Amino acid sequence: VEDVSKTKSDYIRSFIFENKLMPSTWIVIRIDGCHFHRFSGVHEFEKPNDVQALNLMNACAMAVLQEFQDLVFSYGVSDEYSFVLKKNSNFYQRQASKIVSLIVSFFTSMYVIKWRTFFPQKELKYPPSFDGRAICYPSYDVLRDYLAWRQVDCHINNQYNTCFWALVKSGKSKNEAQHALKGTQSQDKYELLAHFGIDYNALNPMFRLGSSVFWEDAVGDENGSFVEPLLKRKVIIDHCNIIDKEFWDTHPSILH
Ligand code: ATP
Ligand code: ATP
Ligand code: MG
Ligand code: MG
Ligand code: MG
Ligand code: MG
Numbered sequence: 001v002e003d004v005s006k007t008k009s010d011y012i013r014s015f016i017f018e019n020k021l022m023p024s025t026w027i028v029i030r031i032d033g034c035h036f037h038r039f040s041g042v043h044e045f046e047k048p049n050d051v052q053a054l055n056l057m058n059a060c061a062m063a064v065l066q067e068f069q070d071l072v073f074s075y076g077v078s079d080e081y082s083f084v085l086k087k088n089s090n091f092y093q094r095q096a097s098k099i100v101s102l103i104v105s106f107f108t109s110m111y112v113i114k115w116r117t118f119f120p121q122k123e124l125k126y127p128p129s130f131d132g133r134a135i136c137y138p139s140y141d142v143l144r145d146y147l148a149w150r151q152v153d154c155h156i157n158n159q160y161n162t163c164f165w166a167l168v169k170s171g172k173s174k175n176e177a178q179h180a181l182k183g184t185q186s187q188d189k190y191e192l193l194a195h196f197g198i199d200y201n202a203l204n205p206m207f208r209l210g211s212s213v214f215w216e217d218a219v220g221d222e223n224g225s226f227v228e229p230l231l232k233r234k235v236i237i238d239h240c241n242i243i244d245k246e247f248w249d250t251h252p253s254i255l256h
Helices: 002-013 036-042 051-067 096-118 140-169 174-181 186-195 205-209 245-250
Strands: 026-033 071-077 080-085 130-137 211-217 233-238
Touching: 026 036, 026 096, 026 140, 051 071, 051 080, 051 096, 051 205, 051 211, 051 233, 071 140, 080 096, 080 140, 096 130, 130 140, 140 174, 140 186, 140 205
Parallel strands: none
Antiparallel strands: 026 080, 026 130, 071 080, 071 211, 211 233
16 A cells, blocks of 8 residues: 555645756745735825835845845835845755745745734725745856846836826826827926926935845944844945945955
8 A cells, every 4th residue: 555655646746846946046036915906996006106115115125135145135115025035045955846846835924924014004905915936047247137127116106106196196197198298308306306496316215216125244232242143244235326336345255
């Protein structure tokens, strides 16, 4: 009976396909809220940017970095977050489906658990879900190009959305606002916002630059002689330019 059982289970196992991510590459797990256009409407997010919704996303990302220690950096904007695993990580033997499902389910349950902290007056009306995918970036330069691409996307979308909602709040219909913005260049948008008294560059850096969450070496307490040995590293959040080389030059330990 045991022999038959073993043969059978080997046969069943043979259908499992290997989905190991390429070794010695940076694995990026990007998660994105499912139908958050609707979710943000149902939960009456402030437009174009609900600060508390972004703070909630950021708090979840911090929890993810603390939970999965092989993650070295993450970048988030709107309803998405990209998590970067260190190059030589052997987390779950680099099996894509395991890593993606763990991160996306952990993030999602954090989002639900922390909802009340960020929206004490708002009931969570239905369970949010996120999709996730894994992408391998083979070199430092390509990984940096990936992150720069997400931050450029943040800028383009935020500039557009800020104009769109300024027009809508001034009394235009959504169709009219969309039509008014068709074919406009970046400079036109700066001017349109200036017309509404909005200095784009003075807006909250979290809206303009997105959020970076990463490990940083804690600096010892300079005033006291006692340095807590367990607090050598901590997860921090910043809204900085990650396109320019400067950030990476001043944080060399993140990507080694
Ligand atoms: P999909 O399931 O394909 O991702 P989606 O509706 O989530 O569909 P996205 O392209 O991911 O589409 O866009 C996210 C949407 O969520 C945007 O329409 C944006 O307006 C809204 N959203 C996300 N975060 C916020 C926020 N902090 N404040 C206001 N709106 C937000
Ligand atoms: P892994 O992360 O590798 O899956 P695991 O601890 O979840 O580790 P499993 O092989 O999945 O290991 O086993 C699930 C464990 O959860 C078992 O040890 C079992 O005792 C416990 N468990 C799950 N469901 C129940 C349940 N309904 N009642 C009691 N124990 C349960
Ligand atoms: Mg999507
Ligand atoms: Mg989405
Ligand atoms: Mg999105
Ligand atoms: Mg289990």
